[in-house]
Amino acid sequence: MVTNVINEQSLFLGIDGGGSKCKATIIDENNNILGSGIAGPANPLHGYEQTINSIVESAKLALIDADLSIDLVSSLTAGVGLAGVNLPSLFEKMQQWQHPFKQMFLTTDLRIACLGAHNGEDGAIMITGTGSCGYSFVNGKETFIGGHGFPHGDKGSGAWLGLQAATTVLRSLDGLEKTTAMNTILLDKLNCSNALEIVEAIAKKPASYFAQLACVAFQAANEQDELALAIVNDGASYISNIARKLCLEGPIELSLIGGLTPVLTPYFEPEIASRLSAPTNPPEIGAIIFAKQQLAKQA
Amino acid sequence: MVTNVINEQSLFLGIDGGGSKCKATIIDENNNILGSGIAGPANPLHGYEQTINSIVESAKLALIDADLSIDLVSSLTAGVGLAGVNLPSLFEKMQQWQHPFKQMFLTTDLRIACLGAHNGEDGAIMITGTGSCGYSFVNGKETFIGGHGFPHGDKGSGAWLGLQAATTVLRSLDGLEKTTAMNTILLDKLNCSNALEIVEAIAKKPASYFAQLACVAFQAANEQDELALAIVNDGASYISNIARKLCLEGPIELSLIGGLTPVLTPYFEPEIASRLSAPTNPPEIGAIIFAKQQLAKQA
Structure with a gap:
C-alpha cells in the first residue's frame, strides 16, 4: 500500500x-x-x-x-x-x-x-522463450533477426527445442536413431508408453505446448545424452549466430531475456556468453x- | 461403357x-x-x-x-x-x-x-507424398515406420521438404545462411518480396500447403543450390534409412509410391534405388x- x-x-x-x-x-x-x-x-x-x-x-x-x-x-x-x-x-x-x-x-x-x-540506452537483445528472436536499436537504427514463428522459424526457442526432442524420440522409437535416455524422459513427461501415444498427445498442438517439452531436451542434455546435446547445441549455436550478427550493429550491451535464459546460456560459445549482460x-x-x-x- | x-x-x-x-x-x-x-x-x-x-x-x-x-x-x-x-x-x-x-x-x-x-504378395513399400512412411507385410508380420504426421514427423515428405525450404530461406534472408537461388525461387513461388510477406503467407498453414512448396527445394536442388541439395539429400537419406530397416524384414520386393516418387528417387543412394521395383x-x-x-x- x-x-x-x-x-x-x-x-x-x-x-x-x-x-x-x-x-x-x-x-x-x-x-x-x-x-x-x-x-x-x-x-x-x-x-x-x-x-x-x-x-x-x-x-x-x-x-x-x-x-x-x-x-x-x-x-x-x-x-x-x-x-x-x-x-x-x-x-x-x-x-x-x-x-x-x-x-x-x-x-x-x-x-x-x-x-x-x-x-533506455541503445543496445541489443535476444529473446528465447516460447519463440526466439534478436533485436537491436543503435543510433536510431532498428534490426530484427528471426522471430518468424512456429514451426517454420524460432530456432533455439522452447517450442523448437520441444519439437526437435519429440521428432528425435519418434525416430529413435522407429529404430532410425540410437536409443538414448531422452526416449524415457519424453515418454515419462507425456505419460505415454509408445510412439503411437506420443503422436496422439502432440498432434496439432501449438507452439506453447511444444515449449513445455523443451525441458525434456535440457534434462537429457544434462545427462550427457548425445542426441539431446546435438539439439541443444544446434539451438544455442543459432542464437549465438544471432548475437554475432547483432554485434555488427555496434551495441554497447547485449542481453539474453526470456524463460530459457538460465538453461540455454551454458550452451553458448564462451565468446558469446561473456558478451552478455543481465537486463x-x-x-x-x-x-x-x-x-x-x-x-x-x-x- | x-x-x-x-x-x-x-x-x-x-x-x-x-x-x-x-x-x-x-x-x-x-x-x-x-x-x-x-x-x-x-x-x-x-x-x-x-x-x-x-x-x-x-x-x-x-x-x-x-x-x-x-x-x-x-x-x-x-x-x-x-x-x-x-x-x-x-x-x-x-x-x-x-x-x-x-x-x-x-x-x-x-x-x-x-x-x-x-x-497380393508379401512386400514392402515407402510412401512419400504430403506425408511419408514405410510399411512391410512379410510372413504375416506387419511393420510400420514413421508416418507420425506434421510437423513432428514425416521427414522426407512434401510437407517436410516445403517446411525446410521455407525455414532455410527465412534464415538466409536474416543473413544467417548463405544467399542462394532458393531464396528467389521461394519468393517468386509465393509472390512475396521479403521475409515478412513469406511469414504472413505460411503462418498456421497445414501440411498440404507446405507440400506445395516442396517443388521449391527440388527446383533449387536441380540447379545445384547448396542449401537445397542439403535439404533434399537429408530427406532422401531418411527414406533410404526406412528402406534399409524394412529390408531387414525380408520382403522380396520394395516399392516407392506417392507423388514425390519421380523427383525424390534420383537422390537415393544407388544401393536403395536399385532395390526399388515399380508398383x-x-x-x-x-x-x-x-x-x-x-x-x-x-x-
Missing part, C-alpha cells in the same frame, strides 16, 4: 503485451513502482478486441494493486509495447484505438524489452522509458 | 480412403476394371460421417462411371483401406458401420497400398485383392 501523496497527473503506465499475457506496471514521478497487474493475451495479430481489453484490464489491476482508484486510468501516461505491431497495418489500427489513457505511446514488444534491458529492467519498465523518451522529444 | 453381361453378384469394389480424397474402383469377376470414382476425404481420424459419406459417394460414382445402376451398391463386395484405422478404436468404429455393401473387408491404407504394389497396381486394386484374400480364408 502506498501512503505518500500521489501526484495523479504524473503517473506512468507501462504495458508489455504478448501472445500469452499482458503485464502492466504503474510508477510515480519519482520512479517508484506503485503496482502491477497481469491480464490475458494482447497480440493484435490474434485479436484486436482481446488486445485492447487485456491492456485496459491489466492497467486497472495495476491501479487496484497500487491502492488507487480505477478512475485514474484517464490520468495515466501509457507506454505500450505489443507483439504484432511490427506489421504496419496493426500498428495503424492500434494507433487509432480510442484508448482511455491521458496519452498513449505505442511501439513493439521488442523495442520496450530492449529499452528496459539497457535502461536492467523488465519490458514493462522499458515501455515507460519509451513513453518518457517520446514525451521528451515532444517537449 | 461396358457392353458385356455383368454378373452382378461377382462385382468387387476397392476403396482407398485418405485425408484428402477417397478413390473407388469396381471390377468384374474377370478382373476387368468397369469404372472408378473419387469423392472427398475419408480419414475417420478427421471425421467419421465425412468418411462414410465419401466411401459411399465414391462407390456410387464408380457405378455411374461403369454405366451400372447405383442400386447395385448392395451387390458389391468391398475391400476398404483407410488411413487412421491403425488406431484400434477407429478400426472398431468403422467395423460397426451399417455399410450398404454386400460385404465389407476393412484394413489400413498402408496394407492395401502394399498389396496393390506387389499384386504393380494402385492401392484401390490392393483393396480388392485384400477382400478376395479374406474371402478365400473364409471359404
